[in-house]
Amino acid sequence: MHKTIRAFFFTGLATVFLAANVAWAQPKPQPVPSSVNLAQNAVSAILIDADTGTVLYEKNSRLKLPPASITKIMTLLLVMEAIDRGKIKLTDKVRVSEYAASMGGSQIFLEPGEEMTVEDLIKGVAVASGNDASVALAEYVAGTEEAFVAMMNEKARQLGMTDTRFANSNGLPAPDHYTSARDIAIMSRELLKYEAITKYTGLYQDYLRKDTNRPFWLVNTNRLVRFYPGCDGLKTGYTSEAKFCLSATAKRDNFRVIAVVLGEPDTKTRNAEVAKMFDYAFSQYTTKPLYQRGDVIQELPVEKGERERLPVVAARHFNLLMKRGEDAGQYQTTVELPERVLAPVKAGDVLGHVVVTKQGQEVARLDLVAPVDVGAATFGQLWQRALNRLLHLP
Template sequence: MKKYILMITILVITLSLFSIQVMAEGGTATQKKSLDLAPEAKSGILIERDTGNVMYEKDANKKLPPASMTKIMTLLLIMEELEKGSLKKDDVIRISENAASMGGSQIFLEAGEEMIVNDLLKGVAVASANDASVALAERIAGSEEEFVNRMNDKVKELGLKNTLFQNTTGLPAENHYSTAHDMAMMAKELLSHESITEYTSIYEDYLRKDSEDEFWLVNTNKLVRFYPGVDGLKTGFTNEAKYCLTATAKKNDMRVIAVVMGVDTPKERNAAVSNMLDYAFNTYETKKLFDKGQAITKLDLLKAEQNNVNVVAAESISTLYKKGESVENLTTSVELDSVELPLNEGDRVGTLVVKNGENLISETPLVVESDIEKASLFTLFKRSMQKLSKNN
């Protein structure tokens, strides 16, 4: 009898341990499934564009080759030049031997050929053209090397710690790396130039149309066509980097950015990004507070030539929350900096702080809407007289 009782006891304990192990493994699998939206990726991240809030991440600070996602920074510097007016879309660029020699993805530019900036920009944004990237870099900075220096300067300006570029294209190079987090932050900055999606959302187009050298552009980012709301940004592939993608999509005023790196196949890459976008739009909502360029307050400086210059939002401002969460305690406050004259249009003069109760939601730069010059002696004298007149 004791022998049978011992056997039954051992069996019960064994079954209990087995059940505990199964439950533990089942719980781990369930948890992993709920969190790992990009199982095939070496790293990934999902953020909301306006706030920069992270919805999901996986080894997001792991240094990896970014391949042609490098061109997100290339495009950012191009868009800055266009916005400053130092580069115009109808400017004609003569293609150098160096630019024409680029391998990999290209639009097959010939040395000595001339093409306008607008078409070269399409080549970069749609077809990931290495030759067009170098041609634009040489036009802006004089050489690709100097342009790369500017890329790395911009990396530092954005406060990114784990990115270093050696070229404008993403072609394999030693010590050329980035991370999913850093790529998302670069994409966030690029999307502040809202016209970029006019290019990155193109699925197909033509260069040199109706000529003997007509070239068919097809977007390397197939989600532009097959996922509603996707209008950018940049794919990447090399044998070392494998398949990468930084994608952005907008739905109901919420714009998100998803990045995956190091995926074995384009199908798995697109599936991972689609999963991340589905998760974002199914789980979160945003409340739009201010549009980019919307006036927030006015700047009245005693020693300025112009009175009451608008202070505007440097970019669109929203708050992000999970569906069903309360956002009734939202407050905004303006913190103005001490400034020195003169000021140029777009110079930062303060911060708009958004809170939900005591929780900090976002801090967004505020900039001046137009140039502000120092007041002339005549203006200062006139103001003094006006003030004296009022007091009397």
């Protein structure tokens, strides 16, 4: 049995704490006027609100296509997850294998046996699109690139990326290596949950091996990070088969969008059409900041847990997406949580969710999560609690 708490958003008033781990399938695409052709030259494209996942524009977004180096978004996602879990650290030194150093195409010219930190390899992937750096990170996280690719495909499955199959960690041409604009938007949005990633994807230039006799100048393959205000990522791609591709993100105030284009004829057209998509989003939509990461919604009793109560928190910030000029009071929320939870509980477990509706139609669904682990209580703890209740002790 779920306890349902209903609340309403009014202009200037926010009364319910929400989390922003949004299920992709829920947001409904916003109607785009037929006269708007944002990605005329792209084979496939999509534009979404990064916070809610709402689709603002799409064109052939489910078409399965080679993604080239946009593949590296999934590589970076798994690396950031490994750092977040404590499996690896930014300061770890990675010894480069002969296989990683043998990668062709774009590279940072790693040599077999060379050591480079995880952080510098991330820069090599995010800024210079290094194929060798991608494989070095993949091997460090999973032992082999093959094992890492299995992790990539499993993560894609977990995220609902049903149009995707990865064959390598860097996007070099390979049989049965494909994805779609929709799926790229999904993994891009997931990567952006790690807010530190834009520290790297937003760099226009930097150096590797600064204090050696082999310095390497990094220049971002995504020129929009320099020339489009608010753009701070994510990843370009090119092969003769895939043509020119880009998954880009830009943020103004509290409003972040993700634009994906595949199969563009050249870099100039690619960048111009992504900029056009950004312009459309920022001119037509706005957001109302509501909640920050870690905001506590309420506490839930924990049955048979080592602790008796558990706060439910916002996984990250959440903004209400609206058309410009729209009244926030048109939106309603329903918060659904159980009466109690049963131990054990893991940090990040989804304990409930919030549904945002407008005129009775669902526009976003947000997960509510546990902030910490709660183990099962010992027999002694359970006995002491029963005794306390019997004696009316706190």
